[in-house]
Amino acid sequence: MILGVVVGSMKQMKSPTQIDTEESGDSISVETLREELEGTGYSETSGTAVSETVSEVEASLFGSEQFAYEEAHVKSSLDELLVSLVSLRDADTHGKQLLDDLAEEFDTMLSPGTVYPRLHELCEEGVLDQRELVKTKEYVLDDADDARSRVAAAARQHLALGMVFRAALEEGDFE
Numbered sequence: 001m002i003l004g005v006v007v008g009s010m011k012q013m014k015s016p017t018q019i020d021t022e023e024s025g026d027s028i029s030v031e032t033l034r035e036e037l038e039g040t041g042y043s044e045t046s047g048t049a050v051s052e053t054v055s056e057v058e059a060s061l062f063g064s065e066q067f068a069y070e071e072a073h074v075k076s077s078l079d080e081l082l083v084s085l086v087s088l089r090d091a092d093t094h095g096k097q098l099l100d101d102l103a104e105e106f107d108t109m110l111s112p113g114t115v116y117p118r119l120h121e122l123c124e125e126g127v128l129d130q131r132e133l134v135k136t137k138e139y140v141l142d143d144a145d146d147a148r149s150r151v152a153a154a155a156r157q158h159l160a161l162g163m164v165f166r167a168a169l170e171e172g173d174f175e
Contacts, residue, residue: 049088054105074108078118080154081106083127083147086139094136095119 058067074081085101086093095116102108102115119139122128127150129142141147 049090050085050101050105053088069106069108071108071110074102074106075110075114077154077158078110078115079122080151082115082118082122082139083141084151086128087141087144087147087151093139094133095139096136098139 061067081102082098085098089097089101095112098119099110099112099115102110119128119130123130123139123142125146126143127141127147128139131138131140
């Protein structure tokens with residue numbers, strides 16, 4: 001009986017190294033699972049897009065001037081930041097790595113009690129999908145259009161407020 005289940009599962013695999021997850025139909029490579037079990041699956045280069053994006057934005061806005069994000073502003077945009085981080089990463093989109101990204105790139109030390117409930121809510125809303133791996137959970141975009149729309153709306157809001165602040169600085173009487 002067990003052999004029949006194993007053979008049946010192997011027939012459903014896309015390739016000998018791919019395993020389909022039951023609920024989402026997404027596949028996870030056997031190599032990814034093996035790396036996670038061995039503790040070697042976390043790539044140092046997978047977050048390069050995150051670092052490069054943040055560095056490019058800061059350089060274009062502030063040149064060589066040092067810039068620091070304020071924790072309150074990061075928290076107020078946490079959902080959009082998490083969705084953006086997941087979209088920029090091609091691997092290692094587990095909660096611990098997202099916490100590390102927030103700390104390294106946005107100078108913000110948030111507790112797991114702040115971040116994980118937001119990740120779970122984004123999953124419940126259908127923006128992110130959570131895949132169970134062996135030792136951790138990985139997050140991927142579930143509805144890319146909704147994710148893009150949310151991030152774009154937040155960007156418009158922040159840009160508009162920034163422009164109002166700038167105009168007030170130029171035209172206001174701050175003396």
